[in-house]
Amino acid sequence: MTKIKICGLKRNQDIHTVNKLLPEFIGFVFAPSQREISFEQAKKLHSLLSPLIKTVGVFVEPSNKDVLALYSMGVIQIAQLHGNIAHKQINFLQKNGLKTIHVVKNARSAKNSPAEYVMFDSPNPGSGKTADLDKIPRQQRPFVIAGGLNSSNVTQVIEKFHPDIVDVSSSIETNGKKDPQKIKEFIRSVRNAK
Numbered sequence: 737m738t739k740i741k742i743c744g745l746k747r748n749q750d751i752h753t754v755n756k757l758l759p760e761f762i763g764f765v766f767a768p769s770q771r772e773i774s775f776e777q778a779k780k781l782h783s784l785l786s787p788l789i790k791t792v793g794v795f796v797e798p799s800n801k802d803v804l805a806l807y808s809m810g811v812i813q814i815a816q817l818h819g820n821i822a823h824k825q826i827n828f829l830q831k832n833g834l835k836t837i838h839v840v841k842n843a844r845s846a847k848n849s850p851a852e853y854v855m856f857d858s859p860n861p862g863s864g865k866t867a868d869l870d871k872i873p874r875q876q877r878p879f880v881i882a883g884g885l886n887s888s889n890v891t892q893v894i895e896k897f898h899p900d901i902v903d904v905s906s907s908i909e910t911n912g913k914k915d916p917q918k919i920k921e922f923i924r925s926v927r928n929a930k
Protein backbone atom coordinates (compact mmCIF):
# COMPACT_ATOMS: atom_id res chain seq x y z
CA MET A 737 0.00 0.00 0.00
CA THR A 738 1.34 3.43 -0.93
CA LYS A 739 1.77 5.67 2.09
CA ILE A 740 0.98 9.37 2.19
CA LYS A 741 2.96 12.43 3.26
CA ILE A 742 0.98 15.65 3.68
CA CYS A 743 3.55 18.47 3.60
CA GLY A 744 3.74 22.04 4.83
CA LEU A 745 1.38 22.06 7.83
CA LYS A 746 1.40 25.34 9.74
CA ARG A 747 -1.76 25.73 11.81
CA ASN A 748 -3.44 23.93 14.71
CA GLN A 749 -6.45 23.18 12.50
CA ASP A 750 -4.16 21.46 9.95
CA ILE A 751 -3.09 19.09 12.71
CA HIS A 752 -6.70 18.44 13.74
CA THR A 753 -7.49 17.58 10.10
CA VAL A 754 -4.66 15.06 9.72
CA ASN A 755 -5.43 13.50 13.12
CA LYS A 756 -8.85 12.60 11.71
CA LEU A 757 -7.61 11.40 8.30
CA LEU A 758 -4.39 9.67 9.42
CA PRO A 759 -1.88 9.98 6.59
CA GLU A 760 1.27 8.05 7.56
CA PHE A 761 3.53 11.16 7.49
CA ILE A 762 3.30 14.92 7.72
CA GLY A 763 5.99 17.43 6.83
CA PHE A 764 7.10 20.60 8.60
CA VAL A 765 9.11 22.94 6.36
CA PHE A 766 12.27 24.45 7.89
CA ALA A 767 13.50 26.17 4.73
CA PRO A 768 12.78 29.61 3.22
CA SER A 769 9.18 29.26 1.98
CA GLN A 770 5.69 30.58 2.59
CA ARG A 771 5.30 27.31 4.53
CA GLU A 772 8.35 27.74 6.76
CA ILE A 773 7.73 27.40 10.49
CA SER A 774 9.99 28.00 13.50
CA PHE A 775 11.25 25.28 15.83
CA GLU A 776 8.90 26.58 18.55
CA GLN A 777 5.85 26.47 16.23
CA ALA A 778 6.81 22.94 15.19
CA LYS A 779 7.09 21.89 18.84
CA LYS A 780 3.58 23.20 19.60
CA LEU A 781 2.06 21.63 16.48
CA HIS A 782 3.78 18.32 17.18
CA SER A 783 2.32 18.26 20.71
CA LEU A 784 -1.17 18.20 19.10
CA LEU A 785 -0.33 15.48 16.57
CA SER A 786 -1.59 11.89 16.76
CA PRO A 787 1.25 9.51 17.73
CA LEU A 788 0.15 7.37 14.77
CA ILE A 789 1.58 9.96 12.35
CA LYS A 790 5.34 10.36 11.81
CA THR A 791 6.85 13.79 11.30
CA VAL A 792 9.28 14.65 8.52
CA GLY A 793 11.44 17.78 8.79
CA VAL A 794 11.90 19.31 5.33
CA PHE A 795 15.29 21.04 4.90
CA VAL A 796 17.44 22.58 2.17
CA GLU A 797 21.14 21.94 2.90
CA PRO A 798 20.68 22.17 6.69
CA SER A 799 23.30 22.09 9.42
CA ASN A 800 23.48 18.84 11.39
CA LYS A 801 22.97 20.95 14.52
CA ASP A 802 19.51 22.14 13.39
CA VAL A 803 18.35 18.69 12.31
CA LEU A 804 19.58 17.06 15.52
CA ALA A 805 18.03 19.81 17.66
CA LEU A 806 14.57 19.06 16.20
CA TYR A 807 15.16 15.32 16.57
CA SER A 808 16.18 15.62 20.22
CA MET A 809 13.14 17.84 20.89
CA GLY A 810 11.10 14.84 19.68
CA VAL A 811 9.57 16.97 16.90
CA ILE A 812 10.85 15.02 13.86
CA GLN A 813 11.76 11.39 13.24
CA ILE A 814 12.77 11.75 9.59
CA ALA A 815 14.85 14.38 7.73
CA GLN A 816 13.97 15.20 4.10
CA LEU A 817 17.08 16.67 2.53
CA HIS A 818 16.99 18.93 -0.55
CA GLY A 819 19.93 20.54 -2.37
CA ASN A 820 23.53 19.34 -2.48
CA ILE A 821 23.66 16.77 0.28
CA ALA A 822 26.85 14.80 1.04
CA HIS A 823 26.46 11.10 1.75
CA LYS A 824 28.61 11.79 4.83
CA GLN A 825 25.82 13.98 6.23
CA ILE A 826 23.17 11.33 5.62
CA ASN A 827 25.38 8.72 7.35
CA PHE A 828 25.92 11.06 10.29
CA LEU A 829 22.20 11.74 10.78
CA GLN A 830 21.44 8.02 10.52
CA LYS A 831 24.07 7.20 13.15
CA ASN A 832 22.30 9.68 15.42
CA GLY A 833 18.95 7.91 15.03
CA LEU A 834 17.23 9.76 12.18
CA LYS A 835 15.73 8.17 9.12
CA THR A 836 16.37 10.12 5.90
CA ILE A 837 14.65 11.00 2.64
CA HIS A 838 17.19 12.16 0.04
CA VAL A 839 15.78 14.28 -2.78
CA VAL A 840 17.70 13.15 -5.87
CA LYS A 841 17.98 14.46 -9.42
CA ASN A 842 18.59 11.30 -11.39
CA ALA A 843 18.67 7.51 -11.40
CA ARG A 844 22.38 7.35 -10.61
CA SER A 845 22.05 9.46 -7.44
CA ALA A 846 19.03 7.39 -6.47
CA LYS A 847 21.02 4.18 -6.80
CA ASN A 848 24.00 5.46 -4.79
CA SER A 849 22.22 7.28 -1.98
CA PRO A 850 22.60 5.78 1.51
CA ALA A 851 19.23 7.23 2.59
CA GLU A 852 16.32 5.03 3.64
CA TYR A 853 14.18 6.66 0.93
CA VAL A 854 15.01 8.62 -2.20
CA MET A 855 12.55 11.23 -3.43
CA PHE A 856 11.78 12.40 -6.96
CA ASP A 857 10.41 15.95 -6.81
CA SER A 858 10.02 18.98 -9.07
CA PRO A 859 13.15 21.21 -9.41
CA ASN A 860 11.04 23.83 -7.55
CA PRO A 861 9.85 21.94 -4.49
CA GLY A 862 6.49 22.94 -3.10
CA SER A 863 5.54 24.79 -6.31
CA GLY A 864 2.84 22.39 -7.51
CA LYS A 865 4.90 21.68 -10.65
CA THR A 866 5.30 18.06 -11.66
CA ALA A 867 8.56 16.16 -11.36
CA ASP A 868 10.13 14.69 -14.48
CA LEU A 869 8.66 11.24 -13.99
CA ASP A 870 10.61 9.88 -16.99
CA LYS A 871 13.72 10.06 -14.78
CA ILE A 872 12.30 7.53 -12.38
CA PRO A 873 14.20 4.29 -12.85
CA ARG A 874 12.83 0.85 -12.07
CA GLN A 875 13.42 1.12 -8.37
CA GLN A 876 15.05 -1.59 -6.31
CA ARG A 877 14.71 0.53 -3.20
CA PRO A 878 12.07 2.54 -1.27
CA PHE A 879 11.18 5.81 -2.99
CA VAL A 880 8.86 8.80 -2.77
CA ILE A 881 7.17 10.69 -5.62
CA ALA A 882 6.37 14.38 -5.09
CA GLY A 883 5.65 17.38 -7.29
CA GLY A 884 2.33 18.47 -8.68
CA LEU A 885 0.36 15.53 -7.38
CA ASN A 886 -3.36 16.02 -6.85
CA SER A 887 -6.47 13.94 -6.25
CA SER A 888 -7.00 13.52 -10.01
CA ASN A 889 -3.51 12.41 -11.11
CA VAL A 890 -2.23 10.53 -8.05
CA THR A 891 -4.05 7.26 -8.79
CA GLN A 892 -2.45 6.99 -12.24
CA VAL A 893 1.00 7.81 -10.84
CA ILE A 894 0.67 5.12 -8.16
CA GLU A 895 -0.57 2.50 -10.61
CA LYS A 896 2.28 3.24 -13.03
CA PHE A 897 5.26 3.64 -10.65
CA HIS A 898 4.18 1.96 -7.39
CA PRO A 899 6.00 4.41 -5.10
CA ASP A 900 6.31 3.61 -1.40
CA ILE A 901 5.14 7.13 -0.50
CA VAL A 902 3.41 9.98 -2.35
CA ASP A 903 3.89 13.54 -1.14
CA VAL A 904 1.60 16.52 -1.66
CA SER A 905 1.40 20.17 -0.71
CA SER A 906 0.12 22.79 -3.21
CA SER A 907 -2.92 20.98 -4.58
CA ILE A 908 -4.41 20.51 -1.10
CA GLU A 909 -4.38 24.26 -0.40
CA THR A 910 -6.92 27.00 -1.01
CA ASN A 911 -5.52 30.55 -0.93
CA GLY A 912 -2.26 29.25 0.54
CA LYS A 913 -3.90 27.40 3.44
CA LYS A 914 -4.39 23.67 3.82
CA ASP A 915 -7.96 22.72 2.86
CA PRO A 916 -9.49 19.79 4.80
CA GLN A 917 -11.78 18.77 1.92
CA LYS A 918 -8.89 18.66 -0.57
CA ILE A 919 -6.77 16.66 1.88
CA LYS A 920 -9.65 14.21 2.30
CA GLU A 921 -10.07 13.82 -1.49
CA PHE A 922 -6.33 13.29 -2.00
CA ILE A 923 -6.18 10.61 0.69
CA ARG A 924 -9.28 8.91 -0.75
CA SER A 925 -7.67 8.78 -4.22
CA VAL A 926 -4.48 7.24 -2.83
CA ARG A 927 -6.32 4.64 -0.75
CA ASN A 928 -8.43 3.67 -3.80
CA ALA A 929 -5.40 3.15 -6.07
CA LYS A 930 -4.47 -0.43 -6.94
Ligand SMILES: O=C(O)c1ccccc1NCC(=O)[C@H](O)[C@H](O)COP(=O)(O)O
Nearest residue numbers: 743769861862863864883884904905906
Ligand atom coordinates in the same frame (compact mmCIF):
# COMPACT_ATOMS: atom_id res chain seq x y z
O1 LIG B 1 6.90 23.15 0.33
C1 LIG B 1 7.77 24.02 0.31
O2 LIG B 1 7.48 25.22 0.36
C2 LIG B 1 9.24 23.62 0.25
C3 LIG B 1 10.19 24.61 0.32
C4 LIG B 1 11.54 24.29 0.27
C5 LIG B 1 11.93 22.97 0.13
C6 LIG B 1 10.98 21.97 0.06
C7 LIG B 1 9.63 22.29 0.11
N1 LIG B 1 8.67 21.30 0.01
C8 LIG B 1 9.01 19.94 -0.20
C9 LIG B 1 7.89 18.98 -0.24
O3 LIG B 1 8.01 17.89 0.31
C10 LIG B 1 6.64 19.26 -1.06
O4 LIG B 1 5.56 18.64 -0.47
C11 LIG B 1 6.86 18.66 -2.45
O5 LIG B 1 7.81 19.45 -3.10
C12 LIG B 1 5.56 18.63 -3.29
O6 LIG B 1 5.03 19.90 -3.40
P1 LIG B 1 3.79 20.21 -4.38
O7 LIG B 1 4.29 20.08 -5.77
O8 LIG B 1 3.42 21.59 -4.02
O9 LIG B 1 2.73 19.21 -4.06
